[in-house]
Amino acid sequence: MEFLNALVLLSNFVLIPAISYGSQLALGALGVTLIYGILRFSNFAHGDTMAFGAMFTILFTWLLQSWGISIAPLPTALLAMPFGIIVCIGLVLGTDRAVYQFYRQQKAAPVIYLIASMGVMFITNGIVRFIIGPNDQKFADGERFIIKARTFKQMTGLSEGLSIKVSQGITVFVTVVAVLILFWFLNKTRTGKSMRAYSDNEDLALLSGINPDRVVMVAWVITAILATIAGSLYGLDKSFKPFTYLQLLLPIFAAAIVGGLGSPIGAIAGGFVIAFSEIMVTYAYKKFLKYLVPEGWEPDTLVQLLSTDYKFAVSFLILLLVLLFRPTGIFGGRSV
Amino acid sequence: MTYLSASNMTGGYGGADILHDCTIEAAEGEIAVIVGPNGAGKSTAMKAVFGMLDIHKGSVKLDGEDITKLTPQARVAKGMAFVPQTSNVFPSMSVEENLEMGAFLRRDDINVTMEQVYDLFPILQEKRRQNAGELSGGQRQQVAVGRALMTKPKLLMLDEPTAGVSPIVMDELFDRIIEVARTGISILMVEQNARQALNIADKGYVLVQGRNRFTDTGDRLLNDPEVRKSFLGG
Numbered sequence: 001m002e003f004l005n006a007l008v009l010l011s012n013f014v015l016i017p018a019i020s021y022g023s024q025l026a027l028g029a030l031g032v033t034l035i036y037g038i039l040r041f042s043n044f045a046h047g048d049t050m051a052f053g054a055m056f057t058i059l060f061t062w063l064l065q066s067w068g069i070s071i072a073p074l075p076t077a078l079l080a081m082p083f084g085i086i087v088c089i090g091l092v093l094g095t096d097r098a099v100y101q102f103y104r105q106q107k108a109a110p111v112i113y114l115i116a117s118m119g120v121m122f123i124t125n126g127i128v129r130f131i132i133g134p135n136d137q138k139f140a141d142g143e144r145f146i147i148k149a150r151t152f153k154q155m156t157g158l159s160e161g162l163s164i165k166v167s168q169g170i171t172v173f174v175t176v177v178a179v180l181i182l183f184w185f186l187n188k189t190r191t192g193k194s195m196r197a198y199s200d201n202e203d204l205a206l207l208s209g210i211n212p213d214r215v216v217m218v219a220w221v222i223t224a225i226l227a228t229i230a231g232s233l234y235g236l237d238k239s240f241k242p243f244t245y246l247q248l249l250l251p252i253f254a255a256a257i258v259g260g261l262g263s264p265i266g267a268i269a270g271g272f273v274i275a276f277s278e279i280m281v282t283y284a285y286k287k288f289l290k291y292l293v294p295e296g297w298e299p300d301t302l303v304q305l306l307s308t309d310y311k312f313a314v315s316f317l318i319l320l321l322v323l324l325f326r327p328t329g330i331f332g333g334r335s336v
Numbered sequence: 337m338t339y340l341s342a343s344n345m346t347g348g349y350g351g352a353d354i355l356h357d358c359t360i361e362a363a364e365g366e367i368a369v370i371v372g373p374n375g376a377g378k379s380t381a382m383k384a385v386f387g388m389l390d391i392h393k394g395s396v397k398l399d400g401e402d403i404t405k406l407t408p409q410a411r412v413a414k415g416m417a418f419v420p421q422t423s424n425v426f427p428s429m430s431v432e433e434n435l436e437m438g439a440f441l442r443r444d445d446i447n448v449t450m451e452q453v454y455d456l457f458p459i460l461q462e463k464r465r466q467n468a469g470e471l472s473g474g475q476r477q478q479v480a481v482g483r484a485l486m487t488k489p490k491l492l493m494l495d496e497p498t499a500g501v502s503p504i505v506m507d508e509l510f511d512r513i514i515e516v517a518r519t520g521i522s523i524l525m526v527e528q529n530a531r532q533a534l535n536i537a538d539k540g541y542v543l544v545q546g547r548n549r550f551t552d553t554g555d556r557l558l559n560d561p562e563v564r565k566s567f568l569g570g
Contacts, residue, residue: 197437200426209409209441
């Protein structure tokens, strides 16, 4: 009985949030790893691309809500996401044309693209704050919970409750669908294979007649789709605040590098590694241990390795360790 | 009938000229081999024929058509195929996917050509699902040549195909090259293993410092005392 309670406690505060957060990071890291593999630079503007896509999803959500359109119990944001995606695609294709194409023609070194992407990051951040303001924005509606803690306690009779939010369920479902579609595209379609070939051996791909402009365009389109979905889901689940997305860059890059830059499977695995590490290292295990240890052995302190303020330190530490000891990541991508 | 006629090519990589008045020709189904000492400009001559190098004098004609101004991709569409010396496969893709990428520009059914490539290189059929990067050096070369053959080229250009492979594999590779030539495809090959290459060559070009030094059939070059003394090693 106590063991079950301990398990439910851990699931509620560690397992489920980590799966949800891991999915969001995985989607973000997929966008980063794709651009790294195909355009061969680290896109520091990715966090703010997510914010931009999420912002337009929010604007369209408010519009739909004001028209009274709703798809309860699901959040209206799901209806608005396709429109947000379209605007985001416009943004990334526009930045590619205005910024990165110039450097491609000059055959600039990868670090130049990185610095340029930082410029894009600041500008995009400014645009987002300019349009929607720097504060917290709420746009979630519809049912909040798939299963409430109280309902769970009543159903099982345990003293610990388990709650799963609708946003968490949607995150996992959408992530699974998006990943399946992405992998089908990369492995089974002619365009997808040509992108993998271009990422593998650029010169040989050009010799085979693969059109580099088309590959670049499709890469940006996929990145914008993934970024908007990741940003909107994160905003639905937690909250939308432009600066948060800037901070998300660190765990997203950590996830992409840990998994191996350029490897889509790596990005997904990395996302979950980072999410689980962040949450498990900063969780206070006192109550969990109270259920498991015999009477009299209960801990006095919170048994928390790191305070939650230091969540990002965990990603940073993992990133450091990976770069020091296995820079190609778990799935052996390119060395950074 | 000369299928490939690259005449009086003069050019370089931007600074000084590397090729001076170089002429390379190959007829249908013929094996033409370019040999010469190190730094003679053999790979440069091949790159000039393929369009990876700009020549400011001379011309390249394919089947009578002047293609001197065309980009390498455009020349592929005209029937040229090029197998670079290194980095000539997609290592993270399977053998079958490599062949599919070779036929990227083709819109018709490529299965017939793929079967032909598998007939020519049976080991590739065995390892069709394996990643090209995991194969041995000789097998990778076969993937590279197979990839080039998927475009159904009329001229196949090979840059040092036997570099870094064992002597047995080299013999096998040369046998396959002869088989390919027998189907009517012209072969243009740059080789360091001059003796073995000239053995199978219909025409041999010895380049020295970017110029044609000796041009003759493979057999006659092998037996020419001057060629043997100056660079085949007697």
